[in-house]
Amino acid sequence: MSERRMDAGTGLVGAITRLGASVLLLGNILLGCLPHRGMLRELLRQIYLVGARTLGIIFVGGMFVGLVLALQGVDTLSRFGASDATGILVSISLYRELGPVLTALLFAGRAGSSLAAELGLMRSTDQISSLSLMGIDPVRRLLVPRFLAGVIAVPLLTAVFVAAALLASHVQAVWYFGIDAGAYWGGIVDAVELQRDVVPGLLKAMLFGVAVTFLSLQAGYRSVPGAEGVATATTRAVAGASLTVLGLNFVFGLLWI
């Protein structure tokens, strides 16, 4: 069924058909998210696979981003004699933009690619068709737990990312450049507000989680069987998800501010 949809062709009709198929798949996944028996165990397993195994890259990535933000912040702001405001610059940019976006991009590269490859290989080896033949809904069995795990994991990973970046920026700004620690953290506490920065940032992260996970799953699920199909699916997952995150981020910024 889905193979036929992939051959919907090019041009306007094909594009509309693919869009409709995507919406239909997303709807099916969302419908499957209603709690049912045996879901929790598989969900936990997927949270471990896409979330816990991504922690390392998120933590290290966050630290590097925090280091370079503080480095550039101190360098630029000291020209205006405002290097005490580094904490404000670092924290606001992390909470509002860099945290959610970079986490989603790293997540797409680390977890999205593996989701797409896994499902693509399942498609190639007819595991998905076998499930259908046995009367098991592959959407509910395969896609729903992975989707939910991604949606849960990305906001949490964003929190880890921002926390790691803030700690690393402390090292750079306070230990290396000698900015007063009280002024640094006081500026952060003053500048960051719950309703304006923290909640939108985490909401955005959840939205990105939906986008990245769904696009990766769809790329794998709808892949053409074969080695080339798996390769195309992985590329499409990472490239499509990354671009979508950047685009969504801009739209979100327009609407929120």
Added chain:
Amino acid sequence: MKPLRSIEFGAGLFLILGLLCAIALVVVSGSGLASSGSDTYQVEARFGNIADLKLRSPVVIAGVRIGEVESIRLDPVQFDARVTLRLESSAGELPLDTSASIVTSGVLGNRYILLEPGGDVEVLQNGDELFLTQSAVVLEQLISRFMFGGTDEADDSSQPEEE
């Protein structure tokens, strides 16, 4: 595939760590007055010019933040700015003749509203208006008055020699 026990442990550890980080981020963020749940009341003030005073700009007494700017709108009849301030009740009861002025932190810093309590025995209630207000000082006007000579305020001690 790893044994299920360790996978569940990993997933649980990840969830706990993520939630702890999220809580830490919320704690680090200073929550605005709106979310702190403290008792507040509103007073109004009219200004001839508010310069770049913004929503949520701080309202301070003696340098201590006791509230924020709740709304700013133009009076359609008198064409002055009507600013609503939200003040914390915990800051004590302010006299009715409290004056409000818009001042700047630093030379080019943010605008905020400075309240100076008067000596009236009556206190400000919710919805009252501050009658003693002083508009923002706009740097350009100050400079042009300084350069081209003012009509009234230029005859103080800081009058320039050339003009």
